[in-house]
Amino acid sequence: MNRPAHIVRQAEDDDDPIGAEPNDRFFNRELSWLAFNRRVLEEACNPAHPLLERLRFLSISGSNLDEFFMVRVAGLKGQQTQDVDRRSADGLTAGQQLTAIVREADALMASQQAVWGDLRVLLDEAGLFVLRREAIEGEADEWLETHFRDQIFPILTPQALDPAHPFPFIPNRGLSVIFDLVRISDNEPVRELVMLPHTMTRFVRLPGEPARYIAIETLLKRFAPVLFPGYDVLAAASFRVLRDSDMEIEEEAEDLVRYFANAIKRRRRGRVIRLELETGIPDVLAAVLKDELGGADAIITESGNLLGIVDLDGLVDEDRPDLKFPPFTPRFPERIREFGGDCFAAIKAKDIVVHHPYETFEVVLAFLKQAANDPDVVAIKQTLYRAGKQPAVINALITAAEAGKSVTAVVELKARFDEEQNMVWASALERAGVQVVYGFIDWKTHAKVSLVVRREGSAFRTYCHFGTGNYHPVTAKIYTDLSFFTADAAVGRDAAQMFNYITGYVEPTDMARVSLSPRDLRQNLMNLIDVEIANARAGKPAGVWAKMNSLVDPAVIEKLYEASGAGVEIDLIIRGICCLRPGVPGLSETIRVKSVIGRFLEHSRIWAFGNGKALPNDGAKLFISSADWMPRNFDRRVEYMLPILNPTVHDQILDQVMVANLIDNEQSWELQPDGEYNRVDPGDRPFNLHRYFMTNPSLSGRGASLATSNAVPTLSLRRKR
Structure with missing residues (x-):
């Protein structure tokens, strides 16, 4: 059932030849997305998953495909109708893409029906009848x-x-x-x-x-x-x-x-x-x-x-636990328990990272609730991209405002399919006295940041939370994301400038740590890759590791090709769309791309650069971000990129999270030069990264208990090849 995300030159049933030569340096974005949804559908066929979980994957593939048509295909149809002469990065017109999309989508829908037929038989055998x-x-x-x-x-x-x-x-x-x-x-x-x-x-x-x-x-x-x-x-x-x-x-x-409000009504029609x-x-x-x-x-x-x-x-939803994944209860970070549940004291002592869903999203809510109820907190600033329908985050902000604190909420009305709910939250926040800001008209505010200013003695200290995912209690149970907490003064000043940029259009100056798009994030990323290119050309070890949801941006892809040509070793973990062609002689020989699809949805954005040594190493430059490598994230969204400097957090993210993703061989697919994804064979050394994190505490969150208990198992890249 695995179908490649081919570079489509000409549809078999299309008599209209392609006018311009296709660009073989890129895979087509839309067909790469369909290949991703094919991988999701394949999980519905995976006998390692319980039966109702397989049914869930089938349902997810259907939801994904609906949204693909409602948004991506609709956009191409609009280009075609308005006769917009715009070609994709791989050189195809809207009409040529639509021809290929329809063929692939029809095959995907036929596979969905076939999978439903197979699962229906298995459901009958399990005593659950449709x-x-x-x-x-x-x-x-x-x-x-x-x-x-x-x-x-x-x-x-x-x-x-x-x-x-x-x-x-x-x-x-x-x-x-x-x-x-x-x-x-x-x-x-x-x-x-x-x-x-x-x-x-x-x-x-x-x-x-x-x-x-x-x-x-x-x-x-x-x-x-x-x-x-x-x-x-x-x-x-x-x-x-x-x-x-x-x-x-x-x-x-x-x-x-x-x-x-009017656009949502128009959407329905x-x-x-x-x-x-x-x-x-x-x-x-x-x-x-x-x-x-x-x-x-x-x-x-x-x-x-x-x-x-x-x-x-x-x-x-049927009550059949025997047909579902065994229940999993996220851990609460022991570091914070050591401080009696005082988030501020724990963060002040040392930076901390929380790895969702293995560690509970409740720690983020605890941070906000403590800020709302702490009489020494004077101000809270919060971005809200997708908060969902559960009001925990909203209630904390309302409580803070009603307690007389200065509370600012940047509510993104352009969060696709969440616009209506976000308008409801914005209205509730405003009624409580929260200063609600909608950000830029042309750009989405996609950065996930909380800023809390607290009076401590005669001075003020700023506490920050940076997330790779949304402030959404439901998705935090199934999306793998990172929540980074810090009281670093330089980071706090940068975060304050970011909020001023969004709320008052005040251009940031002298940002010490944080990079922002559309201001300087792409250029700073390019500079980091250039350093690896220079190291490789100087005969030093050079490497790039990057984890994200999608890789589409042509300029970044070309820079990665340049890096490969210089000998930089590049490993990319890209769950969804990938327009880069890996492993092509003379173009991308040193680039490897894998996709991880499993019980949890891989969502965190993590980037690492060798900095003169082979990865992983203690001196590597490591970043977390809210951005994928796509034109919209670099050019039309407010996103952040933040360096990780604390050694313990650095070790957890690089040596634990990234290495586990790279060596996983039970849920991984490798992208081939021709665009096909091949499922990795676990062989005699199977490793499942989700199982690993469900059964092993994080390094950063364990605190002093790490020294008095069994060590977290060390991961080795030797499993990877």
Whole structure:
């Protein structure tokens, strides 16, 4: 099922030759993303995972693909419609990319349906059934009919399709069923449409054991006579719509809040990008839907018998611990416990890094709660990109404001698909007296930073938190990220300048430690790679290790090619998109790229540079960041890059986190020069980085207990090759 992220020169069914020579130095971004989602889908086939976790991976692959169409494909469709003459880094027009995308996406959706078929058989064997229409009989049929009449029938609103009733608007991700009926009394044909509301549970569970579920559209077809008494059903089919859900920011938007409130409404009514039809839909019904919803932009496909694979996550909630990963309870850093839970005292004593999800996000909340309740804290500044629907962070800021502290919250309204929730939080914060700032119109504030100013004696001390992930209590349980806490005065001054830059457009000067985009982050990164190039040319050991979600930026890729040509050893851990071609003779011979896909989602951004010695070494230059290496992160977002100077934290991140990622061989895929990802063979020395961190405490968080207990197992790069 593994499919390569090929450099597409010409689609097999495309008669229009490519006008410009493709650039073989880059993989196509969109096809690389589809290859990533293929790797996610492969985890649904991994027998090492429990059955319901495999189902979860299948659902995630469906959610990913939906968003890909709503945003990336919608953008390409917009370019094509507006005849924008813009080529991708690999030299393809929007039309050529769309041709290749549709082919790959259709194959991916076919694989999703095949995987669902396989998992359905395994679920049956495990005593968890998703009933087909023909399997509904006896007491199940009676219960479901009663349930349909009492709980579903009142919610549904069938709509006739005739000259007096124009075709209705179908919302984004809307699942509907279209019927061809005939009235029994006079043999008159009638066509009806039933939209299934988003608030309706996709799968209905029958009472008792074993667990039996039925999809709501199957239930609707089964009990169509209840909804349409006096009619015979000639044909019925499900369909689903995906719409353009990206937002373009008007440069002169006077009121950003009002703009986004209106833009969210427009998103729900965006143009149709993909129309998914149930496999085997009658031609006459398919023709109606294509005519009403297809339009010039829509990609139309028959997508199997279960549309909306994403909704399978509802089955994962079934209480079957034997079919899920063993529960895992994150640790609370012992360093902070040694100070009686006083975060400020622990941070003042020494910098500390918290490794999520292995160490709990509660320590971040504890930091903010302590700041809110501490009478000596005078000011709190906080960026909020994605805070989720759980209000722990928001409540801490509100508590602080109500206690009379100066509280500033930079709320990013342009956080895709979180805009509406962020507007809710912004309103609640403002009502409590928090100074809410929305940042730049053109740039997203993606940096994750907290700043707390505390009166200590006759002076003030600044405490900072820098995160590679969001202030989101839910994702912090499944995303691997780093939370770095420091009371370093120089870092505090830099963080204060960063906030002034966002809130008052005050250009930072003399930043001592922190690099910011779009100000100087890309250039400083390039300078660090240049130092490694110079070391290699001088005959010194030279190396770059980098971990991130995506690598797209052409200028950085070219700099890495230059470094490879000079002999710099480069190891990249890139979970998602990678447009760089590794291992190509004369171009990238010393570059290796791997992707880690497993129980947790690898999300932290970590960069290391040998600094004249082979990696890892104590003198290596080490950084954490909020940024991936993409044009948007360097040019259109406020991001940070922060050096790690504390020796213990340096050792944990470089020798523990990075080495574990490099030597993992149970969840890793290696990118080949032709664009294909090959799963790594564990051989006789298997190593699973997630299992390692679940069972071994971090170096930085252990504090004094490290000296009196068994040492954390040392990791060696010798496992890597």
